[in-house]
Amino acid sequence: xxxxxxxRHITNPFATRHTRPGVLWPLTSSAERRDVPALIxxxxxxxxxxxxEGPHGTGKSTLLVTIAAELAAVDRLAAIIQVRCRRDGLxxxxxxxxxxxxxxxxxxxxxxLGRVVGSATRFLARLRGCQLVVTSHxxxxxxxxxxxxxSLPLFTAIVAALPHHGGLIHPADLAEAFTRHGGNxxxxxxxxxxxFEQRARQPFRx
Amino acid sequence: MTAIEPVRHxxxxxxxxxSPDRRYEPLQPIRIQYQIELSAGSTVQAIExxxxxxxxxxxxxxxxxxxxxxxxxxxxxxxxxxxxxxxSHLPPSPLSYEGLIVKVRWCxxxxxxxxxxxxxVSEHVFDxxxxxxxxxxxxx
Amino acid sequence: xxxPRFLAKKRGDRRxxxxxxxxxxxxxxxxxxxxxxMVFAGLLLTGVAVPEWRINHHFLAAQGTVVGKGLARRAxxxxxxxxxxxxxxxxxxxxxxxxxxWTLRGAIVPDRQAAIxxxxxxxxxxxxxCWYDPTDPETVVLERGYxxxxxxxxxxxxxxxxxxxxxxxxxxxxxxxxxxxRQAAAGGRPHGGLAAVGxxxxxxxxxxLVNSPGTILAFRLPxxxxxxxxxxxxGLFALLWNAVLILLAVNAGLDLLGGxxxxxxxAILVPFxxxxxxxxxxxxxxxxxxxxxxxxxxxxxxxxxxxxGRYEVLLGQGGSGTFTSLDMAVELEEQATFRxxxxxxxxxxxxxxxxLGTWTGLQLAPGTRFEGRGVFQVPATAMHSxxxxxxxxxxxxxxxxxxxxxxxxxxxFPLLVYPxxxxxxxHPKAEVPS
Numbered sequence: 001x002x003x004x005x006x007x008r009h010i011t012n013p014f015a016t017r018h019t020r021p022g023v024l025w026p027l028t029s030s031a032e033r034r035d036v037p038a039l040i041x042x043x044x045x046x047x048x049x050x051x052x053e054g055p056h057g058t059g060k061s062t063l064l065v066t067i068a069a070e071l072a073a074v075d076r077l078a079a080i081i082q083v084r085c086r087r088d089g090l091x092x093x094x095x096x097x098x099x100x101x102x103x104x105x106x107x108x109x110x111x112x113l114g115r116v117v118g119s120a121t122r123f124l125a126r127l128r129g130c131q132l133v134v135t136s137h138x139x140x141x142x143x144x145x146x147x148x149x150x151s152l153p154l155f156t157a158i159v160a161a162l163p164h165h166g167g168l169i170h171p172a173d174l175a176e177a178f179t180r181h182g183g184n185x186x187x188x189x190x191x192x193x194x195x196f197e198q199r200a201r202q203p204f205r206x
Numbered sequence: 207m208t209a210i211e212p213v214r215h216x217x218x219x220x221x222x223x224x225s226p227d228r229r230y231e232p233l234q235p236i237r238i239q240y241q242i243e244l245s246a247g248s249t250v251q252a253i254e255x256x257x258x259x260x261x262x263x264x265x266x267x268x269x270x271x272x273x274x275x276x277x278x279x280x281x282x283x284x285x286x287x288x289x290x291x292x293x294s295h296l297p298p299s300p301l302s303y304e305g306l307i308v309k310v311r312w313c314x315x316x317x318x319x320x321x322x323x324x325x326x327v328s329e330h331v332f333d334x335x336x337x338x339x340x341x342x343x344x345x346x
Numbered sequence: 347x348x349x350p351r352f353l354a355k356k357r358g359d360r361r362x363x364x365x366x367x368x369x370x371x372x373x374x375x376x377x378x379x380x381x382x383x384m385v386f387a388g389l390l391l392t393g394v395a396v397p398e399w400r401i402n403h404h405f406l407a408a409q410g411t412v413v414g415k416g417l418a419r420r421a422x423x424x425x426x427x428x429x430x431x432x433x434x435x436x437x438x439x440x441x442x443x444x445x446x447x448w449t450l451r452g453a454i455v456p457d458r459q460a461a462i463x464x465x466x467x468x469x470x471x472x473x474x475x476c477w478y479d480p481t482d483p484e485t486v487v488l489e490r491g492y493x494x495x496x497x498x499x500x501x502x503x504x505x506x507x508x509x510x511x512x513x514x515x516x517x518x519x520x521x522x523x524x525x526x527x528r529q530a531a532a533g534g535r536p537h538g539g540l541a542a543v544g545x546x547x548x549x550x551x552x553x554x555l556v557n558s559p560g561t562i563l564a565f566r567l568p569x570x571x572x573x574x575x576x577x578x579x580x581g582l583f584a585l586l587w588n589a590v591l592i593l594l595a596v597n598a599g600l601d602l603l604g605g606x607x608x609x610x611x612x613a614i615l616v617p618f619x620x621x622x623x624x625x626x627x628x629x630x631x632x633x634x635x636x637x638x639x640x641x642x643x644x645x646x647x648x649x650x651x652x653x654x655g656r657y658e659v660l661l662g663q664g665g666s667g668t669f670t671s672l673d674m675a676v677e678l679e680e681q682a683t684f685r686x687x688x689x690x691x692x693x694x695x696x697x698x699x700x701x702l703g704t705w706t707g708l709q710l711a712p713g714t715r716f717e718g719r720g721v722f723q724v725p726a727t728a729m730h731s732x733x734x735x736x737x738x739x740x741x742x743x744x745x746x747x748x749x750x751x752x753x754x755x756x757x758x759f760p761l762l763v764y765p766x767x768x769x770x771x772x773h774p775k776a777e778v779p780s
Contacts, residue, residue, distance in 0.1 A: 004221075005331040009311065010304060010339070015262050016684055056689060084685055098375050186689070193264060197306050198342060233768040256527040259548070261737040264693055265682025268734035270547060271527050299765045300548030303729045307695050308680040308737045310548075315527060335765070337729045340680070340697040 010200050013162040014193035019186075021061035022069070024161055029149045031157035036066050039146065046144035048104065048131030053139060054148030057184030060135040061108050063148060067133055068106045076103050078130055083109035089117035096121055101129030110134035150183040158185065159192065168199045218243040219316050219328035228332040230296055236332070237293040238314050252319040253277045255292050257312070259300055259334075264307040272297055301335030306343065376514025383507025390501060402490050405477035410436035410486070412472045413446060415465045417458065429454050430461035434468060436476055440483045447484045449476070550733040550740075552650050552762045560645035562717075563660050567644045567759035570742060577632045584625035591615070591622045635752060640665025640710070642757045644674075644743050650762035651741070654726040659702055661718040661745060668750040669708040669716075674743060675701045676722050676761070678729070681738040698728075702743070730765040 005011055017023070026034045043050045052060045064080070071077040078099030081092050092113060095105045105125065107113075113121060118140075125132050134140060155178050159169065173195055174188075181187035224237040236257065244250065254276045260269040273294040277283055296312075303310040313331045320326070414435030421428040432452045438445055452464050479485040560566040598611050643662040651657060661674045678698035684691050702720025710716055732739040741761040748754045 004329070005311075008304065008333065008339075009331055010309075012263070015309075016264060017262055017267055020266075082685075084690070094375060190264060190691075190693075193307075201306075201339060201342060231768065232765065254527060258527060261734055263680075263682050263737070265684050266736040268736055269527075270734070272547075274527055297545075297547055298768055299546045299730060300732050301730060301765055303732070303739065305680045305729070305739065306697050307682045307693055308732075308739055310732060310737075310739075317527070337727055340678075340729070343695055343697065 010197070011163060012193055012196050012200070013159075013165050014189050014196055018162050019158075019189050022065040024062060024158060026059055026063040026066050027154055027157055029151045029154050031151070031153040034063065034066075036063075036070050040067060040070055043131070043133065043144050049125070049142045050133050050144040050146055051110070051140040051142040052133070052135045052146045052148060053137070054135075055137065055150075055183070057181075057186035057188075058148040058150045059154075059185060060148050063146070064106050064108055064133060064135050068104075071104050071106075078103035078105045080106040081108065083107060083112040085112055086114050086117065089113045089121075092121050093117065093124065096124045096128055096130060096132075099125075099128055099130035104131040104133055107132065107134040110136040110140055111138070150178075150185050152178050155185055155188055158189070165196055166200075168196050217245060217248070217318055217326050217328075219318075221314055221316070221328070221330040223314075223330075223332055225332070229336070230332060230334050232298040232301070232335060233295060235293060235295050237291065239289070239291045240314075240316055241289045242316070242318070244318075249321050250283055250318050251278075251321055253283060253290075254315070254317040254319070255290070256315045256317070257294055257296075258315060259302075259310055259312045262309045262311055263305065270300075296334055301337050302333040303337050304339035306340050376511045378511070379507050380511030380515055383504045383509075383511055387501060387504035387508060390504060398492060400479070401477065401487055402492065404480065405487065405490070406440075406480050407475065407477055408438040408440065408486075410438040410474050410476035410488075412468055412470055412474060413437045414448075415468065415470070416448065417461050417465070418450065420454070428458075429456050430458050431455070432461050432465045434465075434474075434488070436474065436486055436488075438476055438478065438486065440478060440480075442483065445478070445483050445486075447478075447486050449486045449488055451488055546730075546764060548732050548734065549764060550731055550762065560660070563645035563647045563658060565646050565649040567646060567649070567743060567761070569642070570758045570760050577629070580625065580629045580632060584622070584629045587618075587625055588622045591618050594618065639747070639749050639752055639755060640715070642745050642747070644745065644759040646743075646761070650731075650764050651724050652764055653724050653728045653730070653766045656721065656723045659720045659722055659743060661703070661720070662715050663708075663710070663718075663745075663747065664715045665710050665749065666712040667710060667752075669705075669710065670748040670750050671704060671706045671746075672708060672716070672718065672748075673701065673704045673746045674718065674720055675699055675746075677742055677744050677758075679738075679740050679742065681740065683736045724763060726766070728763060731761075731763050 026036070028034055052063055054060050068077050068080045079095035081088065081095050083089070083092060088109075089112075092105070092107050095107075099105050107121075110118060122132065132142065134142070139145060152175060156171070156174055159165075159174060169192055173192060177188040177191035177195075181191060220241045220243075222239045224235075230236055238255075238257075240255075242250075254274070256271055256275070257273040258269055258271040260267055273292075275292060300310050302312055311331050312334045313329045315330075316328045318326045318328075412434050416433045416435065418431045418433050419428050420431070431450055431454045433448050434451045435446060435448050438447075451468070452461075455461050455464070474488060476486050476488055477490060478487075558566045558568065594611060594615055598608060598615060601608050601611070641664045645660040645662070647658040648655070659674065659676075661672070663669070663672060676699070677696045679694055679696045681692065681694045683693075700722065702722055703718050705716070705718050708716055729739055731741055741763045743759040743761060745757045745759075746754065747757075
């Protein structure tokens with residue numbers, strides 16, 4: 001995608017359209033580009049199902065979406081589901097039921113399914129011959145576990161990958177935001193959003 | 207020194223607005239002319255041209271389409287894939303707004319669909335109305 | 347590379363990669379649900395509804411006489427226990443001559459003796475009204491009428507399957523491989539936004555804001571604060587919780603009087619009691635607070651508002667006692683919601699504020715109310731009210747009070763600001779019913 005804006009428009013590089021999962025390539029905690037194809041190969045070797053574990057705001061959804069994109073490119077993706085509450089369990093079950101054998105259903109927010117629906121989803125996936133790649137804050141017992149953690153170098157690399165902030169954000173801002181939010185990358189990016197917005201804005205009255 | 211010509215792998219879409227500063231009033235007509243430069247070997251199967259607003263900021267993006275046109279006819283694509291124009295009358299709202307955590311922006315989108323299911327979007331922002339940017343956070 | 351988007355609940359499921367096969371799979375899934383619902387509904391209709399209708403419309407009346415009694419036994423396969431249903435043998439007269447046939451009488455019961463007892467209520471030779479099928483005179487019934495609640499219940503599941511499956515098929519077919527702009531354009535409403543109000547897209551509806559006339563000024567604004575609902579919620583919770591608590595306590599008490607002590611029940615009662623008492627205390631405290639502080643009303647001289655317009659605002663505050671201060675202001679607030687996985691964050695930010703008046707040292711007597719006025723001018727280039735699914739720009743009147751001896755309160759009243767009408771057009775405000 002390409003985009004052009006006018007001089008009146010403040011392009012905040014930390015707006016959700018630049019930071020949401022799927023926009024940035026996932027990085028490891030040491031700020032290296034994740035080898036997603038190799039990760040998919042490891043998942044296949046382990047039986048085709050994996051859980052992406054990590055605390056809030058450590059890049060689980062970003063990694064999941066990228067894995068889903070790589071699978072989609074070779075027609076191996078059945079569906080990608082975002083679970084926000086238990087009612088979304090129906091979407092997850094439906095996706096597994098519709099999935100062809102050998103394809104993968106990606107589910108973000110596995111714990112929201114609950115034990116019963118989660119177990120049913122896993123059972124149905126085995127029955128259908130499809131795989132699951134899910135995100136969770138704790139272990140879900142799938143054959144392979146990919147852990148995500150955050151670090152200041154990772155956060156710095158993410159900010160570097162965003163549209164340029166024009167020098168309005170300093171390295172000290174990154175360290176302060178990261179520390180204040182306990183390593184939660186999403187909250188830290190929101191913090192930088194506010195700083196950028198305040199500094200970029202000229203006082204103006206109606 | 208030999209001149210180096212950059213090799214484009216993505217299409218390039220240039221858009222020209224009838225208003226020089228890209229600012230329009232509600233209900234004013236808008237006319238857009240565009241030029242598309244395709245990378246070698248790519249074949250456009252469909253073109254979508256739309257005028258829409260979207261939100262940007264800290265929340266999830268919402269969008270509202272004001273005008274939409276999809277071209278699938280081969281003869282028309284051949285002509286439109288090089289250069290084209292379209293126009294519309296803008297609505298009275300929502301006005302463009304540069305808020306602190308919520309921004310409302312208007313844009314023109316040209317979306318190209320290629321063989322194999324790939325697509326490319328080019329987005330060009332303009333202003334509807336003259337609402338100034340919001341102040342900093344107000345404290346009671 | 348086109349990255350897949352999440353399948354959000356409201357947008358339905360969408361495959362990535364092979365879009366066509368995704369759409370086929372989606373449509374097929376819903377088609378199966380639709381077919382299952384139709385088959386289920388068909389079976390229910392032919393098995394229940396149609397026979398019931400024939401009984402009520404086609405069967406002929408006759409005078410029957412009980413000439414025999416019996417029990418119909420139903421033994422479920424693989425189960426030892428049978429169920430029983432009383433039957434009567436009736437003699438009745440048809441145009442073709444006298445007939446005798448068995449008919450069911452009463453409910454199915456698991457106990458044979460209970461079925462026999464039910465039969466004892468009917469003596470041999472007793473005359474009974476009956477209805478027989480003219481096409482099959484051996485079929486006779488003793489009751490007519492429609493079992494509406496059974497119809498509703500049995501058609502609910504197939505109805506839900508048909509509705510869900512049919513809607514899914516329709517959605518799959520209409521959204522087959524379409525871009526988000528195309529879907530939004532076809533739907534005639536913003537993608538993730540609200541439908542247009544009149545001719546002002548993106549502006550929230552104002553019906554609920556202009557249907558309440560004021561006592562002094564033209565319009566009274568509804569309150570936006572969740573105080574009342576929170577209090578109601580706490581009250582309902584306390585009521586239900588304590589009702590359950592009383593039942594458990596009565597049970598425990600009866601057991602105790604009978605010389606039995608259910609230790610598990612006793613153990614559960616202790617924390618239940620603590621929560622029940624806390625619920626009552628919180629509810630009563632909230633009730634006293636809202637009663638003592640009194641209600642707040644705000645009226646405006648016109649609504650919705652227009653940029654550049656000048657409006658009078660009236661504050662009415664009830665209650666009793668002293669108010670250290672009462673402040674009324676107009677605020678412009680932005681609200682953005684972002685959901686990701688298990689996280690939902692909603693952020694609010696007031697970006698503009700204008701004070702309409704501050705009053706200090708107020709002394710309110712019971713039954714009276716304080717009235718304060720202010721004048722508000724909407725800036726000529728102000729942003730209008732805007733609402734989409736995840737983002738809001740909203741105007742409101744905010745009243746902040748500090749009653750002496752009570753916690754401070756904040757109550758807000760939504761305002762609607764339209765965009766300035768383009769030249770040569772009439773504002774939709776003129777269409778607002780008086």
